[in-house]
Amino acid sequence: MTHHRLVLPVLLAALALGACSRRQPPPPPPATQDDSEARARAEAEARARAEAEARGRAETEARARAEAAARARAVLEEMIFFDFDRFDIRGDARPVMDQKAAILRANAPVQVRIEGHADERGSVEYNLALGMRRATSARDYLVGFGIDGARLQVVSFGEERPLDPASSEAAWARNRRAEFHVTGGGTELTLPPGVQ
Amino acid sequence: VGGSRDGSTAGVRRLALLALLALLGWPAAVRAQQPQDTSRLPPGVQLGLIHHTAYRPRLAVRTFAGPGAEELRGIVQRDLDLSNRFALVETIPQQLATGAVDYRPWNDMGVVYLVTGELSVRAGALSVRLALHDVVYATLRHEASFRIPVPADGGFRMAAHALSDELVRWATGQPGKAATRIAGIRQAGSLHEIVVVDADGENARRVHGSSSILLSPAWSPDGMRIAFSTATPSGWQVQEVDLTTGQVRAVGGVGSSMTITPTYSPDGRKMVFAVWTGSGTEIHEYDLAQRCCLRRLTRSPRNDLSPGFSPDGRWLVFNSDRLGPPHIFVMPAEGGEPRLVSPFVHGTPGYFTSPEWSPSGNNLIAFHGRSRGNFQIMVADHSRPVAPVQQLTSEGENEDPSWAPDGRHLVYSGVRRDGSGLYVIDTVSGRMRPLITGGRMRVPAWSPPLVRAAALLEPNP
Numbered sequence: 001m002t003h004h005r006l007v008l009p010v011l012l013a014a015l016a017l018g019a020c021s022r023r024q025p026p027p028p029p030p031a032t033q034d035d036s037e038a039r040a041r042a043e044a045e046a047r048a049r050a051e052a053e054a055r056g057r058a059e060t061e062a063r064a065r066a067e068a069a070a071r072a073r074a075v076l077e078e079m080i081f082f083d084f085d086r087f088d089i090r091g092d093a094r095p096v097m098d099q100k101a102a103i104l105r106a107n108a109p110v111q112v113r114i115e116g117h118a119d120e121r122g123s124v125e126y127n128l129a130l131g132m133r134r135a136t137s138a139r140d141y142l143v144g145f146g147i148d149g150a151r152l153q154v155v156s157f158g159e160e161r162p163l164d165p166a167s168s169e170a171a172w173a174r175n176r177r178a179e180f181h182v183t184g185g186g187t188e189l190t191l192p193p194g195v196q
Numbered sequence: 197v198g199g200s201r202d203g204s205t206a207g208v209r210r211l212a213l214l215a216l217l218a219l220l221g222w223p224a225a226v227r228a229q230q231p232q233d234t235s236r237l238p239p240g241v242q243l244g245l246i247h248h249t250a251y252r253p254r255l256a257v258r259t260f261a262g263p264g265a266e267e268l269r270g271i272v273q274r275d276l277d278l279s280n281r282f283a284l285v286e287t288i289p290q291q292l293a294t295g296a297v298d299y300r301p302w303n304d305m306g307v308v309y310l311v312t313g314e315l316s317v318r319a320g321a322l323s324v325r326l327a328l329h330d331v332v333y334a335t336l337r338h339e340a341s342f343r344i345p346v347p348a349d350g351g352f353r354m355a356a357h358a359l360s361d362e363l364v365r366w367a368t369g370q371p372g373k374a375a376t377r378i379a380g381i382r383q384a385g386s387l388h389e390i391v392v393v394d395a396d397g398e399n400a401r402r403v404h405g406s407s408s409i410l411l412s413p414a415w416s417p418d419g420m421r422i423a424f425s426t427a428t429p430s431g432w433q434v435q436e437v438d439l440t441t442g443q444v445r446a447v448g449g450v451g452s453s454m455t456i457t458p459t460y461s462p463d464g465r466k467m468v469f470a471v472w473t474g475s476g477t478e479i480h481e482y483d484l485a486q487r488c489c490l491r492r493l494t495r496s497p498r499n500d501l502s503p504g505f506s507p508d509g510r511w512l513v514f515n516s517d518r519l520g521p522p523h524i525f526v527m528p529a530e531g532g533e534p535r536l537v538s539p540f541v542h543g544t545p546g547y548f549t550s551p552e553w554s555p556s557g558n559n560l561i562a563f564h565g566r567s568r569g570n571f572q573i574m575v576a577d578h579s580r581p582v583a584p585v586q587q588l589t590s591e592g593e594n595e596d597p598s599w600a601p602d603g604r605h606l607v608y609s610g611v612r613r614d615g616s617g618l619y620v621i622d623t624v625s626g627r628m629r630p631l632i633t634g635g636r637m638r639v640p641a642w643s644p645p646l647v648r649a650a651a652l653l654e655p656n657p
Contacts, residue, residue, distance in 0.1 A: 085521060085547065122571065123549030123564065123595065124639055125412055125457050126515060126522050128425075128432070129470070129477050129499040132454055136475065155431060156454065160409045 068191035072103045073182060075195065076112060080138065082176040085122070087133040089141050097138070099195045100180065101145035106192035109185025113153045114138050117179065119172035120159045131156030138178045153183065238546060238567055240539025241574060242584040252625070253308035255282035255367070259293040262315030264322050267347040268356050269313065274396060275360030275374035278629075280605070280622040281367070282309065299334040307331045309367050322346055323654060326359055328366045338366040341654040353394065354647045362649035364602075371556060373600035375647045378607050378631065379403070379413040379422055380618055380640040390422060390437065393618075395600070395642075397631050404437045404444060412502075414459045415643045422641075423447065423458040423467065434458045434469055448482050448490065457502045460484075461529075462509045468493070470501035477501045479514055493531040505529065506553045511578070513537065513551045513561050524551045524563050526578060537561055537576050539585055548574070550596045555644070556603020560623075564595045564608070573597045573608050575623060588621055589628075598642045607631060607640045 078100075080093035089097060104110060116135030118127035135154035143149045164171035237243060255276060260269040277284045285307060292301055302310050310329040315322050327339040340362075344355035354375055361372030376395045381388065382402075388410040393400040404410070409427040416423070416436075423436045431453035437444045447467060448455060454472035461468065465485045470477040471492075476499045483489040493512070494500040499522075502515040512529050515522055523546060525534035538548035548565040559578040564571050565585075573589045592612035599606055600620075610619045617633030618640050631640075 122547060122566075123502070123515070123522070125502045126499070126517075126549045128411070128454070128456055129472075129501050132472055133476065133499065154453065155427075157409070157427065158411075160411075160427075 065188075065190075069189040072107070072189035072191045072195070073186060075099045076103050076110070076182055076186075076189075077180045079177045079179050081173065082134055082178070084119070084172070084176065085130065087116075087130060087137045089137060097141050098145075101142050101147060102192045102195050103189065104142060104147045104151065105145065107185065107189050110182060110189065111151045111153070111184035113155060113181045113183045115161075115179040115181065116154070116156045117161060117163075117175060117177050118159045119175040120162065120167065121172065122159075124159060128156050128158035131158045134176075134178050138180075237587065238539060238565065239541040239544060240584055241565070241567060241587050243587050243590065252281060252283045253367075254285060254306050255309040255311065256285035256288060256302060256305070256307045257311040258288055258297075258313075260313035260315060261294070263317050264347045264352075265313065265315050267352070268315065268322075268324065268344075268359075271353060271356040271396075272311070272313075272360045272363065275357055275372070276311075276363060278396060278620075279360070279364050279372055279374070279602075280625050280627050281364060281370070297329060299329065299331050302329075302331045303334075309337075311363060317346070318343075320346070324359065326363070328363055340649075342649060342652040343654050344652055353399065355652055357395070358645075358647040358649045358652060361645065365649075370604075371602045371645070373602040373605055373642075373645075375645050376601060377419075377643045377646060378598075378618065378640050379415065379643065380609070380632070380637045381410050381413060381424075382638075383636045390424060391632075391637065392422075392439075393632050395620075395631075400632060403439055403442070412457045412639055413641045415641055416460050417462055417464040417644055419644050419646045423460065425456040425458065425469075432456050432472075434467070447484070459504050461505055462507055468503045468505070468512065470499075470503070479503050479512065493529075494527070494534070502550055504552045506559075506578070507555045507557055511553070513553050513578075515549050515551060515563075521546045522549045524548050524561065524576070526561070535581070537578065537581075538563065538565060538574075547571075552598055553578075554599045554603040555601050556599075558603045560599075560603065562597040562599060562606055564597060571595050573606060573621065588623060588626070594619070596639050598640050600642045601645050605642075607642050609638045609640060 075096065078096050080096065082090065114135040116131030116133065118130045132154065135156055139149060139152040139154050142152060162175040163177065164174050257269055257273045257276065273284065276282055285305065297310065297312060308331055310331050312327045312329065314325045322344050324342045324344055326342060328337045330337040342359060345351040357374035360374040364370060364372035373395055377392045378395060379390055379392045382391045386407055388406050388408065389402045390404040390410060390413055391400055392403050403422065406426060411425050413422050413424045420440060421436050421438055423434060425432050425434050432455055434447045434455050435444050436447050452471045454477065456470050458467055458469040466481050467484050468479060468481045471480045476496055478492055478496055479494040479500045481491050481493055496516060496518050498517045500514055500516045504513050510529055511526055513524060513526050516525050519540060523536060523540055524538040526537055527534040540546060548563050551561055551563040554560040561576045561578055563574055565574045567587055571593050572587050573594045574585050574587050576585045577583050592610055594608050594610045597606045597608040604624055605620055605622055607618055607620050610616060615633045618631040618637050619628055620631050621628045
């Protein structure tokens with residue numbers, strides 16, 4: 001009797017188990033398809049997310065690099081100014097000249113043309129020579145930091161290309177200048193540490 | 197009797213003038229022309245004219261006779277006026293315009309020199325019989341016949357100018373400057389041009405144009421070519437334009453990044469210019485005839501440039517900032533110890549540039565210098581090293597003087613309240629006139645004589 005009382009629950013349990021095991025492993029074909037699609041979708045999504053993130057990171061990095069390159073170029077091409085009939089690098093021009101040197105050191109392929117200019121006062125001819133001396137003293141300053149002089153072309157335009165054509169102290173002060181133009185190797189400039 | 201009375205009157209006039217000049221003495225006359233307040237001029241610079249009181253004899257150009265007479269007389273009359281050596285009689289009285297020359301009425305008018313001319317056409321050209329009469333001594337001073345092109349011909353004006361120069365020579369024994377041209381650089385937008393204009397301001401035209409900067413034109417001694425410096429992609433280079441063909445060629449092949457401020461030697465065999473040598477420019481000579489043999493003439497840690505020869509070819513004047521600010525120096529043409537010409541006072545800024553030696557043998561050197569804050573035309577005498585430098589201009593900014601072949605007139609570029617352009621000043625009388633104004637004309641260069649009357653003399657007068 002006791003035996004029968006035991007058999008029924010076990011049977012029921014077995015039945016239940018049988019029913020259970022029949023529904024779960026192995027999964028029926030339609031259920032299997034749904035599942036792999038979802039997984040693939042999830043994986044693709046994850047991949048896309050990762051790619052987007054990577055792309056975002058790359059874009060951010062590229063933007064940062066471009067910004068750094070633009071900043072490096074801006075510093076490289078920033079003009080400096082001189083006193084009347086002088087060609088020595090003024091104190092206020094030294095910080096940017098130092099930064100130019102650092103950028104040139106960090107970007108070996110870069111070549112720069114340095115243009116010397118003068119204001120309209122004095123001799124047209126003497127101003128040509130003065131412009132050359134200004135361009136050369138800018139180059140010599142950079143060479144003093146170990147930059148190869150062959151990367152730095154110098155040219156003078158004398159008083160022929162004023163920034164400001166006016167005849168005033170303010171215009172003359174702007175016209176007595178050296179301009180720096182990147183002529184080669186300027187596509188992927190990097191900004192060395194310490195230069196902002 | 198009347199003639200002799202008139203003659204003696206004129207003689208008295210001359211004697212009185214001589215006595216007056218003797219009484220004053222040249223130095224006194226020079227002092228008399230100086231303003232009292234010279235305190236703000238740079239040390240060693242005087243305001244004034246180079247020579248002395250200028251006596252200008254009265255001269256009349258009688259109406260010429262024959263074909264082309266009016267055209268020729270118009271040019272000659274104006275040239276003689278622009279020579280600044282004569283006081284021109286503006287209008288000739290009708291009764292004196294034609295007929296045989298009677299000196300008495302001219303003498304009564306105070307005329308010292310009378311010019312007469314007769315023209316005729318012979319074989320498609322004009323035959324000009326030109327005469328200079330000395331009215332005071334009632335004599336024919338000089339007479340000759342010349343063959344010149346007809347007025348419609350392009351060569352007419354320059355030939356007429358050559359006759360004007362011959363009249364100046366007959367009257368004064370000095371060279372004229374009418375048969376010359378002046379070259380300058382004009383900039384119109386991005387176009388740079390070498391423009392050449394006749395000394396009377398007529399006939400301006402372009403002889404070379406470029407999108408590159410052009411500077412420092414210099415005439416060859418034969419007047420056939422103009423050298424200049426130009427900014428090429430590889431740097432500043434000296435080039436030469438042939439005025440007959442318009443062809444341009446590079447000179448020197450120096451291989452420096454900057455070769456500027458060319459000038460020809462008086463014999464035309466050499467060219468001298470400034471070459472950048474790494475830390476400054478130095479004066480070099482180049483053998484034009486053999487197209488070789490570049491040789492350095494100066495050695496300087498700074499800039500030597502803008503050289504110019506003395507007319508005998510023995511000396512070079514040049515600009516250098518070896519003392520700090522730019523100054524004018526003279527040295528032997530083959531190189532050697534330079535001597536300072538511009539006034540140098542230690543501790544004063546001083547700024548003197550763009551020298552040019554007078555071509556007439558009077559040893560004057562013109563340049564421009566800073567005075568009272570502006571740039572002005574100045575002249576120093578190479579043969580009188582201790583004499584003060586004379587400042588000739590005082591209005592506006594005036595730069596880059598160039599001598600006429602008469603050694604008396606200078607052309608320079610000026611920026612004044614009433615305009616800007618090229619101006620001509622007579623260094624003796626101080627008379628100034630605009631040559632070509634409006635637009636940006638700079639760095640003028642006065643040519644040598646381009647036509648000489650001797651070449652126009654008729655073979656069988």
